[in-house]
Amino acid sequence: MTKIRIAVRKFDPFESTLQKLWDLFCIEKNINVEAEMIPLELHDLYEQTITQSGLKKGIWDIAHLNTDWIFDAANEKAVLDLNPLISQNPPQDYPHGWHQSLLHLQQINNGTYGLPFHDGPECLIYRKDLFENPIEKENFKKQYGYELHPPKTWEEFIEIATFFNRSEDNLHGAVFANYPDGHNMVFDFCLQLWTRGGSLLDSKNQIDINHTAAIEALDFYRQIVNNKNAVHPKSKEFGSVEAGMAFAKGEAAMAINWFGFASMCEVIEDSKIKGKVDIAELPHHKNHQTASLNVYWLYTIGAGSKHQQLAYDFLRFATTAESDKLLTKEGGIGCRKSTWNDPEINKTIPFYHKLGMLHQTALTLPQIPIWPKVAELIDQMVLKAIENDVPSSKLLEETQNNILKIIN
Structure with a gap:
């Protein structure tokens, strides 16, 4: 019996959606094929699919890869260029069914190396029930002299997080994801940098993080995540999923996380804050x-897969408007414009239509072969910053020197 192997990003909504989609796919196509779906954490997923050449060797037929990795995967010839298959039999409404910002990162050297699976840019997620509470509003204004609203600046963010921090009630002002997995703290550092007008690249398009905006970004970030009067005490143990779950359980007033964790609060059983959540642009x-x-997730096909046509048929099925909507109902984030504007989805998740707004200001990470190594160095730098008191300027200088070693 034919068996297809899928490397899945470990996350309950992804796992449940994929199983449902595979079962529906087999019924529709009238085939009897077993899918072995292996859920993997971020680090293991990268290791097994790319570092250990699992996609290239055909150990995996299909894999969830994120856009941080796709440049690497394409250059390693680990993933299949889908263009020949797309030209013969394109996915439903391809490419017009998706926002352009979800189609360009997988376009490498005139090839298309994946189809959009799950998305939702970074945003401010907040408890609208707390922000709209008349007593909270009155107390806040007395204390800080201005109206309580989702913070527009980082200074307001600290004040509001401090105001809502009530450890005795297991409510904290904000929750971060500070587990060093090469992702969350890198993203947080980039957001701090960009919202101060800084850049990761110099005028020659080379990575350069040794400058004033980066010092300010790192200074602010290490200060806020160590602020015991404002931040969830377990932030240092949390990856983005754990931070998202803590927020869904009502343990924080604000979070800076992926849009998907806001919508998850409205659909998962464990959520204690259904109907009490909204999102806004970042401070x-x-x-x-x-x-x-x-940064978005893709469905990719292994270059070494012996079942490429079957894998592609499944990708076409898994990216239809109906499948995209199913992913959203399970707690993931559909990538199609039809899902963003779907009345039923917006009834369940009233802020879903705001995805378009977030894409207007969404930046992407540099698509260069060395980026995963650079990200690792930035991750280590931020970890050092929050765990000791070496000056930010010194940490940035050291990290930049290490980046130059990789470049050269």
Whole structure:
């Protein structure tokens, strides 16, 4: 019997959606094929699919890869260029069914190396029931002299997080994801940098993080995540999923996390805050603009897969409007414009239509072969910053020197 192997990003909504989609796919196509779906954490997923050449060797037929990794995967010839298959039999409404910001990162050297699976840029997620409570509003204004509203600046963010921090009630002002997995703290650092007008790249398009905006970004970030009067005490143990779950359980007033964790609060059984959540653009430095980060997940096919046509048929099925909507109902984030504007989805998740707004300010990480190694160095730098008191300027200088070693 034919068996297809799928490397799945470990996350309950992804796992449940994929199983449902595979079962529906087999019924529709009238086939009897077993799918072995292995849920993997971020680090293991990268290791097994790319580092250990699992996709290239055909150990995996299909894999969830995020756009941080797709440049690497394409250059390693680990994933299949889908263009020949797309030209013969394109996915439903391809490419017009998706926002352009979800189609460009997988376009590499004139090839298309994946189809959008799950998305939702970074945003401010907050408890609207707390922010709209008349007593909270009155107390806040007495204390801080201005109206309580989702913070526009980072200074307001600290004040509001401090105001809502009530450890005795297991309510904290904000929750972060500070587990060093090469992702969350890197993203947080980039957001701090961008919302201060800084950049990861110099005028020659080379990575350069040794400058004033980066010092300010790192200074602020290490200060806020160590602020015991404002931040969830378990933030240092949390990845983005755990931070998202803590927020869904009502343990924080605000979070800076992926949009998906806001919508998850409205659909998962464990959520204690259904109907009490909203999202807004990220705070920024008072002299600069907001920004967001767009990293999205793709369905990819292994270059070494012996079942490429079957895998592609499943990808077409898994990216239809109906399948995209199913993913959203399970707690993931559909990527199609039809899902963003779907009346039923917006009834369940009233802020879902705001995805378009987030994409307007969403930036992306540099698509260069060395980025995963650079991300690791930035991750280690931020971890050092929050765990000891070496000056930010020194940490940035050291990290930049290590980046130059990789470049050269």
